[in-house]
Amino acid sequence: KTSHDFALYKPAMLLRRIERRMALAPVDDSGRYIDMLRQDSGELELLAKDLLINVTSFFREPNAFALLAEDVIPDLVHRCQSDQPIRIWVAGCSTGEETYSLAMLFLEEIAAAKRNVRLQVFASDVDEDAVALAREGRYPESIAADVSPARLARFFTQEDHSYRVVPELRGVV
Numbered sequence: 001k002t003s004h005d006f007a008l009y010k011p012a013m014l015l016r017r018i019e020r021r022m023a024l025a026p027v028d029d030s031g032r033y034i035d036m037l038r039q040d041s042g043e044l045e046l047l048a049k050d051l052l053i054n055v056t057s058f059f060r061e062p063n064a065f066a067l068l069a070e071d072v073i074p075d076l077v078h079r080c081q082s083d084q085p086i087r088i089w090v091a092g093c094s095t096g097e098e099t100y101s102l103a104m105l106f107l108e109e110i111a112a113a114k115r116n117v118r119l120q121v122f123a124s125d126v127d128e129d130a131v132a133l134a135r136e137g138r139y140p141e142s143i144a145a146d147v148s149p150a151r152l153a154r155f156f157t158q159e160d161h162s163y164r165v166v167p168e169l170r171g172v173v
Contacts, residue, residue: 001037002048004126014051021047052127056094058139058146059101069105077109077117085118093123096134096173097143100165103172104155121173134173137165 006014018033025043027033037044059065080086086106090099103121110117125131141161144152156163 001041001044004048004051006051009051017050018047021050049127049129052130054094054127054130056097058097058143060098060146065101065105068102069109073105073109074113077106077113077115080115080117082116085120087120088122090121090123091125093125093131093134094127095130096123096137097139097146099123099134099173100137100155100169103169104151107155107169107172119172123173137170139163139165 018030021043022028022030022033025033025036027036037047076086088102088106090102093099099121103119106119106121110119123131123134125134138159139156139162141158141163143156143163147156147163152158152163155166155169157166158164
């Protein structure tokens with residue numbers, strides 16, 4: 001009934017999420033819940049949204065980001081011809097933290113290399129609400145645990161208990 005295919009999800013995770021939705025419905029019988037899903041498109045949409053996995057944070061998997069920063073990104077920036085942009089696609093961007101992390105690394109390397117390289121980062125996700133949050137580029141103060149003070153100063157402005165991505169960074173994504 002939805003455009004999402006959950007066939008490769010772990011059965012235990014699916015069951016936990018379904019049971020959570022049933023408790024919120026509240027329905028205690030799986031047969032009744034299936035009937036509800038057939039009749040109530042709103043509940044079906046809520047279940048599908050609940051099954052989407054939006055796990056993200058800035059510089060998630062620090063070792064992977066360190067490898068990118070040290071070995072991959074410098075080579076890409078130095079090899080890039082000035083008339084060609086560097087284009088990156090982040091599939092499954094969720095709310096944008098990893099996308100902006102990657103863009104920060106590239107912008108830092110482009111500046112350090114003193115290259116005039118244009119960066120374009122494309123980001124997509126099946127969760128339209130998550131993409132809307134990524135577009136907004138506003139994150140809670142707690143990102144300070146994952147983003148260095150230097151990066152917070154360069155790539156964010158502080159607003160009412162949150163940080164907003166600066167136009168330079170937002171403009172490449």
